Amino acid sequence: GQNIDQPTEMTATEGAIVQINCTYQTSGFNGLFWYQQHAGEAPTFLSYNVLDGLEEKGRFSSFLSRSKGYSYLLLKELQMKDSASYLCAVRASYNTDKLIFGTGTRLQVFP
Amino acid sequence: DAMVIQNPRYQVTQFGKPVTLSCSQTLNHNVMYWYQQKSSQAPKLLFHYYDKDFNNEADTPDNFQSRRPNTSFCFLDIRSPGLGDAAMYLCATSHVDEKLFFGSGTQLSVL
Numbered sequence: 001g002q003n004i005d006q007p008t009e010m011t012a013t014e015g016a017i018v019q020i021n022c023t024y025q026t027s028g029f030n031g032l033f034w035y036q037q038h039a040g041e042a043p044t045f046l047s048y049n050v051l052d053g054l055e056e057k058g059r060f061s062s063f064l065s066r067s068k069g070y071s072y073l074l075l076k077e078l079q080m081k082d083s084a085s086y087l088c089a090v091r092a093s094y095n096t097d098k099l100i101f102g103t104g105t106r107l108q109v110f111p
Numbered sequence: 112d113a114m115v116i117q118n119p120r121y122q123v124t125q126f127g128k129p130v131t132l133s134c135s136q137t138l139n140h141n142v143m144y145w146y147q148q149k150s151s152q153a154p155k156l157l158f159h160y161y162d163k164d165f166n167n168e169a170d171t172p173d174n175f176q177s178r179r180p181n182t183s184f185c186f187l188d189i190r191s192p193g194l195g196d197a198a199m200y201l202c203a204t205s206h207v208d209e210k211l212f213f214g215s216g217t218q219l220s221v222l
Contacts (some may be wrong), residue, residue, distance in 0.1 A: 003201070004153075026176040030208070033210060033211075040218070041215065041216070042200075042201055042213035042214060042215050042216045043154070043201070043211075043213050044213070045210045045211070045212070048210055087153070090219070091208070096142075097142045097159060097161060097205065097207055097208070098144070098156050098159055098166075099156070099211060100156070101146075101154045101155075102153055103151070103152055103153040104151075104153060106151075
């Protein structure tokens with residue numbers, strides 16, 4: 001089966017750094033995505049990894065290790081507006097366009 | 112701006128009364144998706160289209176159907192909504208093997 005695991009909730013302080021982990025067991029692998037979702041809104045794209053290593057984009061970075069089935073999203077200089085759910089999603093095969101989503105990590109940033 | 116548009120933003124229907132949710136896109140993407148997301152859960156893929164090729168998930172109830180009359184439009188039909196079908200319905204589009212762009216979602220309530 002396909003399984004994507006993330007912590008359910010995390011808390012952090014404004015200005016701090018937080019790392020959100022994601023582990024996956026899927027029948028195949030053709031890329032991992034991170035999306036941000038504010039309550040009651042649609043997910044918005046944050047990052048994409050298909051090769052091992054770190055992808056940096058401003059305050060957000062994402063890391064992938066395919067051999068370990070592991071990714072993390074790193075958020076630096078946290079702001080109050082970063083309070084949201086962060087969804088890890090895997091494209092599980094080369095011959096499919098579908099993304100399988102984890103249940104998301106709800107991050108609360110406190111002043 | 113090019114985007115994915117879902118109407119309406121909120122939809123209320125009665126138990127058993129057919130309802131149709133709509134999605135349109137100006138991105139000219141060949142893949143369109145319908146996801147169902149319940150509170151604090153992962154988005155769950157219901158169907159996706161690659162151009163006119165329809166792909167139904169094995170566990171999508173028969174109560175849910177979809178139409179894609181052209182590249183720009185896609186519809187989700189719920190033939191006989193039950194209380195358990197109350198959820199956020201997310202439409203998304205993509206080019207093959209690329210990131211998904213989501214619409215703002217339709218929050219469906221069933222009375």
